[in-house]
Amino acid sequence: MKPRPESQPAPHEPSGRLRNKVALVTGGDSGIGRAVAILFAKEGADVAITYLNEHKDARDTKKQVEEFGRRCLTLAGDIGNEKKCQELVRQTVREFGRLDILVNNAAEQHQQDSLEKINSKQLERTFRTNVFSFFFMTKAALKHLGKGSAIINSASVTAYRGSPHLIDYASTKGAIVAFTRSLAGALAEKRIRVNAVAPGPVWTPLIPASFKAKQVEKFGSDVPLERPGEPNEIAPSYLFLACSDSSYMTGQVLHPNGGEIVNA
Numbered sequence: 001m002k003p004r005p006e007s008q009p010a011p012h013e014p015s016g017r018l019r020n021k022v023a024l025v026t027g028g029d030s031g032i033g034r035a036v037a038i039l040f041a042k043e044g045a046d047v048a049i050t051y052l053n054e055h056k057d058a059r060d061t062k063k064q065v066e067e068f069g070r071r072c073l074t075l076a077g078d079i080g081n082e083k084k085c086q087e088l089v090r091q092t093v094r095e096f097g098r099l100d101i102l103v104n105n106a107a108e109q110h111q112q113d114s115l116e117k118i119n120s121k122q123l124e125r126t127f128r129t130n131v132f133s134f135f136f137m138t139k140a141a142l143k144h145l146g147k148g149s150a151i152i153n154s155a156s157v158t159a160y161r162g163s164p165h166l167i168d169y170a171s172t173k174g175a176i177v178a179f180t181r182s183l184a185g186a187l188a189e190k191r192i193r194v195n196a197v198a199p200g201p202v203w204t205p206l207i208p209a210s211f212k213a214k215q216v217e218k219f220g221s222d223v224p225l226e227r228p229g230e231p232n233e234i235a236p237s238y239l240f241l242a243c244s245d246s247s248y249m250t251g252q253v254l255h256p257n258g259g260e261i262v263n264a
Contacts, residue, residue: 005203006230007035007064009042014068017243019044022096024089026050026079026137027106029057031204032154035231036103036238037061041070043239048073048092050106071096079106080128085136089144099144101242104134104176105154109169123168130172134179147191152241153180155198155253160262173198177253184251193250195241200257201228224259 023040027033028049037047038061047065049072051058058074065072073095077084093099107130112118134153145151158166159173177196184194200223221227237254240246255262 021045021100023101025103035235039235041065041068046071079133082136086140089140151194153196157200196253203228
């Protein structure tokens with residue numbers, strides 16, 4: 001990608017807000033997931049990242065996490081499969097001895113000009129990656145999470161305003177908002193907080209992989225700030241929701257989206 005997405009955190013002194021915590025980030029090999037993993041490491045967390053088969057990208061993330069003196073476990077596998085999700089959580093806990101933060105972030109999208117072109121295979125694949133995996137990973141993680149733990153889900157601005165060319169993708173993101181609110185109520189008694197982040201246009205590898213060149217050239221220009229966000233501009237929202245700074249927030253969604261008003 002040219003230019004490459006910005007994943008490194010802003011050059012401020014770390015405050016140790018996640019000191020000695022363990023986080024599991026799905027889709028942590030690139031994009032927002034990579035930026036989140038690196039920022040969490042800067043703030044003191046050891047991190048496990050899952051990815052499908054992008055081994056080089058995962059190694060790059062691992063290297064950047066380790067530059068902050070923290071450990072990084074890279075875990076390949078299809079998180080649309082429940083048994084694989086259970087295995088990934090087990091590997092994380094076996095490696096680090098605990099789990100404090102789960103970031104359900106992995107997603108895929110496939111542009112189509114009309115609803116009629118979304119076949120059953122694409123529909124199921126998109127929902128498996130974007131929604132089923134959130135259920136599977138969370139179910140597997142819950143036995144290891146306790147009071148003070150945090151679950152953070154990646155939604156999208158498309159959950160609120162829709163997307164004519166990403167109907168199935170936008171639908172999964174709407175489901176994630178409902179999942180976040182419902183799970184937050186279900187886990188409040190256990191003092192496990194559940195929140196979400198709904199980014200607007202963000203410059204990640206998903207964009208050139210999903211859209212035509214002319215669309216990529218104009219990507220993000222229609223928001224008030226007139227540009228797409230960088231992954232390292234989105235990651236601080238995840239850090240806020242992961243640490244005790246947001247101790248009185250659950251069932252909420254943050255909107256780093258370049259100024260688009262979504263009335264949510």
